[in-house]
Amino acid sequence: MENDNISSSSSESKLPLIVGILGFALGAAGLVLGIKAKGAAQAASDEAAAAKTSVSELGAALAGKANAADVQAVRADLDKGLADVATNEKTLADQIAALQKVASAPKPTSGNGKPTNPPGPGEYAVAKGDTLGSIAKKVGLSVKALQDLNPGVNPNRMQIGQKLKTK
Numbered sequence: 001m002e003n004d005n006i007s008s009s010s011s012e013s014k015l016p017l018i019v020g021i022l023g024f025a026l027g028a029a030g031l032v033l034g035i036k037a038k039g040a041a042q043a044a045s046d047e048a049a050a051a052k053t054s055v056s057e058l059g060a061a062l063a064g065k066a067n068a069a070d071v072q073a074v075r076a077d078l079d080k081g082l083a084d085v086a087t088n089e090k091t092l093a094d095q096i097a098a099l100q101k102v103a104s105a106p107k108p109t110s111g112n113g114k115p116t117n118p119p120g121p122g123e124y125a126v127a128k129g130d131t132l133g134s135i136a137k138k139v140g141l142s143v144k145a146l147q148d149l150n151p152g153v154n155p156n157r158m159q160i161g162q163k164l165k166t167k
């Protein structure tokens with residue numbers, strides 16, 4: 001049976017609360033850095049546009065004063081530089097989008113609204129309505145194998161968010 005009574009006592013660990021607060025703070029910091037990076041990307045884009053305009057003006061001015069081969073070489077170098085800026089701008093935009101996605105993603109909770117650590121490899125976090133049999137089926141083990149991996153777990157007193165070993 002499951003036990004939905006998750007009470008707090010003075011002896012209970014405050015680690016999930018601390019981890020949750022730390023996760024929120026890191027998410028907020030990531031969002032702020034993402035916003036700053038987006039501003040820097042826009043400034044770089046504006047500078048690239050200004051450089052492109054300058055290249056065109058310079059090309060026109062040099063056309064009458066330098067030989068065609070030199071002008072083409074300078075133009076090729078400038079075009080490569082602009083292509084590199086565009087590539088870096090795209091990479092930065094992708095990284096900003098990834099940061100914003102992570103910052104806005106819902107944080108896992110233990111069923112009582114408190115943040116929890118997600119289960120790691122070889123672990124399963126007990127969810128509301130889970131039984132030892134349903135967990136064994138989900139992770140592809142027999143009930144006996146699951147009990148052998150978790151000898152200290154009472155199947156009648158599992159808590160939501162409790163982690164069970166599966167490997």
